[in-house]
Every structure is written in C-alpha cells, then in structure tokens.
Amino acid sequence: MGLKTMAYDxxxxxxxxxxxxxxxxxxxxxxxxxHFNLSVFWTRAIMAGAVICTGLWxxxxxxxxxxxxxKKDPYVRx
Numbered sequence: 454m455g456l457k458t459m460a461y462d463x464x465x466x467x468x469x470x471x472x473x474x475x476x477x478x479x480x481x482x483x484x485x486x487x488h489f490n491l492s493v494f495w496t497r498a499i500m501a502g503a504v505i506c507t508g509l510w511x512x513x514x515x516x517x518x519x520x521x522x523x524k525k526d527p528y529v530r531x
Contacts, residue, residue, distance in 0.1 A: 471526040479520035 473483035477497075486496040504512030 470523060472520065472523045474526045474528070479516075480526070481516055481519045481523060484523060484526065 472480035476483035
C-alpha cells in the first residue's frame with residue numbers, strides 16, 4: 454500500500470495564502486485564485502494585462518516577490 458497525497462483545502466484547515474502545486478510557472482496566480490475562490494484563467498489574464506499595461510519591470514518584479522514570499526501549498530499524506 455503506497456502513500457498518496459492530497460492537497461489541502463479549507464476543509465483541512467488551510468488558512469493562509471499559498472502557491473499552488475498545480476500552477477504553470479510558480480503557482481502564484483493559481484494560489485491567489487484558489488484562496489479567493491476565483492477563476493484561474495481570469496486571475497492569469499488580469500496579471501498578464503497588468504504586466505502589459507505597466508511594463509515588464511513592475512509586473513514581473515511583483516510576481517517574483519510574491520513567488521518568493523508565498524510558501525508552497527502544504528499537502529497531507531494518507
């Protein structure tokens with residue numbers, strides 16, 4: 454019998470903001486979307502629009518800071 458993993462959700466007492474393990478680049482947008490119960494597509498679209506409108510420097514800088522500051526989503530083994 455092998456170990457299986459399951460991502461935390463609100464039923465397991467997850468209270469903080471975490472990077473998603475199912476994200477494309479670093480899981481920041483997916484983590485925000487999961488935490489605030491939003492669509493991942495629209496979260497990524499808003500982030501891409503912000504990067505395009507404000508320029509590469511502020512948008513990418515904020516994303517990198519968020520990726521470094523947020524912990525990876527914890528998982529539970531059962």
